[in-house]
Amino acid sequence: MLKIALGQMEVIPGRPDLNTGKMLTMIHDASHQQADIIIFPEMAIPGYLLGDTWEQQAYLRDCETFGHQVIAASRDICIVFGNVAVEWDKHGDDGRVRKHNACFIAQNGKLIAKRIKTLHPNYREFDDTRHFFSLRKLALELNQDVESLIKPVKIMIKDREYSLGCIICEDGWNDDYSVDPIAALAANGPLDLIINISSSPFTLGKNNKRNRVFSKQAQETGVPLIYVNNTGLQNNGKTVYTFDGFSTVYNSAGQIIAYCQPFTENLDYLELKVETGGLDLKPVNVPNDFTIDSLYQAISYGAKRFLQSIGMNRVVIGVSGGIDSAVSAALYASILGPENILLVNMPSRFNSQTTKDLAAQLSHNLGCLYTIMPIEQSAEYTANQISSTPVTNLATGKQNKLSVSSFVFENIQARDRSARLLAGIAAAFGGGFTCNANKSELTVGYSTLYGDQAGFLATLADLWKHQVYELANYLNKNVYGREVIPQAIIDLVPSAELSFEQSVDEGKGDPIIYPYHDYLFRAFMEHWNRATPEDILLWYSQDPAVLEQKLGCQPGLISRLFPGPREFIDDLERWWRLYTGMAVAKRIQAPPVLAVSRRAYGFDHREAQNGPYFTQNYLKLKHQILAAE
Template sequence: MLKIALGQMEVLPGRPDINTDKMLSMIQHARNERADLIIFPEMAIPGYLLGDTWEQPSFLRDCEAFGQQIIAASRDICVIFGNVAVDWDRHGDDGRVRKHNACFVAQAGRLIGTCIKTLQPNYREFDDTRHFFSLRKLALERNQNIDSLLTPVTVTIRNDKYRLGCIICEDGWNDDYNIDPIAILRTQGPLDLIINISSSPFTLGKNNKRNRVFSKQAQETGVPLIYLNTTGIQNNGKTVYTFDGFSTVYNRLGEIIAYCPPFTETLDYLDLPVKAAGQDLAPTSVPDDSTIDSIYLTLSYGIKKFLQSIGMNKVVIGLSGGIDSAVSAALFASILHPENILLVNMPSKFNSQTTRDLAAQLAQNLGCLYTVMPIEQSVEYTASQIAGTPITNLANGRQCNLLVSSFVLENIQARDRSSRLLAGIAAAFGGGFTCNANKSELTVGYSTLYGDQAGFLAALADLWKYQVYQLANYLNDKVYGREVIPQAIIDLMPSAELSYDQSVDQGKGDPIIYAYHDYLFRAFMEHWNRATPEDILNWYSQGTAVLEQKLGCQDGLINKLFSSPREFIEDLERWWRLYTGMAVAKRIQAPPVLAVSRRVYGFDHREAQNRVYFTQEYLRIKDRLLSTM
């Protein structure tokens, strides 16, 4: 029987001093509880998403020094932890000092094993190969088999020897690699325990998949498996990731016998009958992480931690009376004290009394600070100044005036609200103002640069519109237990209300048909093999039922929306041109996005400003469909 301490800790990226102090405290607590073994996450000392901080030798020296403190603290207890391993005598492919992402095993005040990460993810938000030298690459350099470098670590506890197979995060997600670290460890003789230390960001539904993958690994090896993950938030500049922990223990049958609560820093203990491979312990069920509950939990947790990390405790939210700003307000109000939230309604002549009243009602329901600041006068002044001030051609002395079109006037309104009012109000209030954009808007740039796409954090920008509505109902039903977001806001036609053509009282609203376009845009952006117009039109040509099945939208919807292939194609091309065109420029300058989904805008969705492109096959399918009309 081993008494194992699971150190599911919040790792502060770039603060090895704070992380080490926390680890030392947990080690002492585990020692007092007579634990035999304590496990910490991947990169527990430095943090994981650090950008090019990894290029600072002085930072690396600090990480090494703090690692030595952890090793020294391993008297009377075995400590397994993640840190950077530096080979000062060699360099990586970038010419800098060589660094490894490593798992250290310490006991009796000394280092008894160092395991280097074998597989390095280089997709989504991960950029490991930029900084670290993998075990796979090390074996190639030395002209050795990985088998000779990837070996179990043997520890002795109360005169019994235990062979530990220590791997790091991606080493357990090996289906698409030609190397299987766990299979290699099995060839080294019998294992008593597999330990996977991780720094794995939350993704909606990811733990459900992990449980399937890791359960299978425990079954196939016949060895208990411990997955130890970190909590907290880390970022790579444009994208903020939450880390949910959810550390889990599997017995030899692949059954889950223990787990740490998600989004909670904790030091949990488990008495594991290693010789019986954990199968004597009763299995337990774990919560589903693919529901709206998990979306709320990660958003609430991420916002709270992000505010703490930047030292902000006051927030200004532009409150239009629409669904996005309403959800944003209710979300922040569930985190901050109402007196630290200032809700601002900024009507123009285009805003209906309906949305003005709904904004006031929501503010009343939340109990936040509230003000109304009309923008009509300043918008008119800006428009008249632009149109009324002559522009001189200094080469010939000729003058002309600019035309303020209705489209330009819409943008002036949006920028007046954000760049002028909200920015100024936030500075005076001593806080920041939010960006309330959703993922559908961000996809096609249905927002104004320096206007409603401005703010310190885009907390809803990884939610499709249908998820925003789900969250609104969840906030009412589960978080507040009453109707804080008026049902009229949920039922209202979504509209920017920037012109009379967007009058909500007349049922006019956004050009995006969310019931369909949410799913079309998701195919462009979130599908692992991302769809292009060629894929969409190919599925459409096979029948609208095929397309609806591929996209996941409502059956029969496409024929209701588009009466002919020409209409369908015009709609498809309109949004594709925006998604790959002007929207890219807007996204590059957008605020940081709080990640929820399997692909999020920012560093997870790397893009360049290129010209719009349609493949040759798409053009052939298009010609064929249109020629039959």
């Protein structure tokens, strides 16, 4: 019988001192509880998403020193933990000192073994090959098969030898690689236990897949598998990731027999009979993480941790009477308390009494601080100043005046609200102001640069519009237990209210038709094999029902929205040009995005400002369809 401690800790990136202190406390507690083994996550000492901090040798020396402290603490317990391993006399492909993402196994105050990460992810937010030297590269250098280097670690506990298969995160997600570390461990066995230490960010639905994958591995090898992941918040600049923990234990039949609560720092214990493969323990049910509950948990946890990390405890939110700002207000009020939230309504002549009343009702329901600061006078002043001040051609002496179109005036209003009022109010209030943009708007740049796309964090910018509505209902029902977000806001047509053409009282709203465009935009950027207009038009030409099935939108919707192919194609090209054109420039300058989906804007969705492009097959197919029409 092994008593195993699962050290699901909150890892603070860039603070090896704090992380090590926490580990030493957990080690002391586990030793006091007479645990045989304690397991910590991948990169538990330095953190994982550190950018080019990995290029600082002084930082590496600190991580190494703190690693020695953890090893020294293994006098009465076996410790498995993640840290950077530095080979000071060798260099990596970049010419800098060689670094490995490594798993350390310590016992009796000494380092027993070290295992190097075999598979380095180089997709989404991951950039391991930029900094670390993998076991695959090492095998090539040594002229050996990489599988021969993937060996179990032998430890002695209570006069019995145990064989541990220690791997790191991606080594367990090996379906698309030419190397299978799990199979190699089994071949080089025997094995008593597989340990996967991870630093794996939350993605909606990821744990459901992880349970299927790791369960299969335990079942195929006939060996129990322990997965230990960290909690906390890490970022790579433009994208902020939550880490949910959700450490899990699988028996030799692949059944889940224990797990740690997600988004909670825990030191949990498990008594595991290796002889039975854990089959004597009753299987448990784990939460489905592809739910609105998981989504709320990740966003609330991420926003709270982000505020803590930047030392902000007061927030200003521009509330328009619309759904996005209402959800932001309810979310932040639940995190910081309503007394620390200042809601600001900034109407112009284009704002209806309906939305002004709804903004006030929302503020009253939440109990937040509230103020009304109209922008009509200042926006008009800016427009008049631009249109009445002459512009001189210094070569000819000729003067002209600029014209402020209705579209330009819309943007003047949006910038006046954010760059002038909200920024100034936030400074006076001693806080920051939010960016309330959703993912649909961010996709096509339906926002004003330095206006409503400004703020300290884009908390909702990885949520499609329909998810924002889901979150609104969840906040009312499950978080507050009452209607804090008025139902009228949920039912109201979404609108920027920056002109009379966007009058909500007349049912006029955003040009984005969210029940369709949410899913079209998702296909553009979130599908693993990202769709282009060629794919969309091909599916449409086969049958609109085929396209609806591919996108996942409501059946019959496309035929109701578009009278014929010409209207469909015009709409498709309009949004594709925006998505790959001006919206890219706006996204590059947008606030950091809190990531929860399978692909978020920022470092997770790397873009170049190259402009729109339509493939040759698309142009050919378009010509054929329109000619036939």
